[in-house]
Amino acid sequence: MAILEVKNLGKFFGTLQVLREINFSLEKGEIIVIIGASGSGKTTLLRCLNFLERPDKGSIIVNDEIIFDAENPATQKENEVRKKRLHFGLVFQNFNLFPQYTALQNVTLAAEMLAKERFDYKQNKKAILREIQDNGEKLLAQVGLTDKLNSYPHQISGGQQQRVAIARALALEPDILCFDEPTSALDPELIGEVLNVIRNLADRHTTMIIVTHEMNFARDVADRIIFMDEGIIVEQGTPQMIFENPREERTKQFLTRYSENKDFSPY
């Protein structure tokens, strides 16, 4: 059974159609990597899934529940959107850590806020907060930052910041973890440590949608590759199919341009 189904998703910015009839589904434990040139709609698609943009058309279904339907305003209510978006986690290109909090506080903050809504919060406050703390420490250990628990974002490298951001996204145990070009803002020597963390998540069968320009990584980690161009899914398939036998002309061009590494800018 698919954990996520995206049906006929469409999005306009003014008169510019950035997404048109996006259809795909995702199985539990599956890893989809989305590739494509800049402006192809990859980021917008992730932002739609995370309710940072409101799609103009189509629907999003998670675990057989319609969490968004452009035709049905009842699915777009503000306070429900807040809960629905917890199906997804999002790791941003620019990390967006909260600068006034330590690494550990960044990871635990949202969980602490959510815990306040629990009916037993008052009785079990201490135990609940303790558990959130422990979980935060565990997650930071998982991304290799045990020694940086109490560091502030400006005190650690970009790669470490992005690893904190990954731990922060994991803290709320999303069904689907999304990455929006997680290494594009990093110095080349810091890319590897972030990709390794994502590889570890892949080994644990974390359900993920990853937008990236790291083609070798994509080939390694993906169960399925989606190639997007001009707001549509041009082609999708296993890494082998896409990288070795692309059917579509546009896919071939993109990959050729990429491998030549000429006049190719990831931005």
Place this chain on the structure above:
Amino acid sequence: MDQASVIINRLSESFLINCRLFALTLLFSLPLGLLIAFGSMSRFKPVRWLMRAFVWVIRGTPLMLQLIIMFYGPGLLGMSIAWPNGDAGRFTAATVAFVINYACYYSEIYRGGIESIPKGQYEAGQVLGMTKAQIFFKVTLLQVVKRIIPPVGNEVMSLVKDTSLARIIANKEIIMMAGEYSSKGLIWPLFATGIYFLIFIGVLTILFDYLEKKLSYFRT
């Protein structure tokens, strides 16, 4: 008592008027400024335009003029709610004029601070399921505070000195008092007055430096 200590006493008493006006203005204008800031960022256009027009008028006209209009205006317009009689009325009118004037300046500082926070901070809060209020209070507020401390410090120090404008509606503040002595041929009370202000500003400088240092543990 010799003449000098009498004069110092009277200067000190009149400086209390400056201090009270300063304290009351801060107390009310800092929060009022936040309301005006929210109004001037409102998504509802009429509110936004109204607030921005109001800020334009208040920042665009002299505080001295506002003081005069605030004090004499109600009476001249034949309104029944004139100010209380005597010193209390003069002081109340001055306080109201100062609060409105400074709230407008603070509102622009707040707006600048709030709008300077990167969109990504809000989005990070949103995808983590936080409410708008939680994002404001737990994520952006402290970053805004850190950014606006220097400009707010500037305004607060201006306010200390601006309190002397209240003399235009006959509040007996310190410069007015010193002026009365100088018209009798004594010049030193005017210089002494300067020292009162210097000390006050000195204390504020230390306070704002302390606040800045307090928030230097993170960078925005």
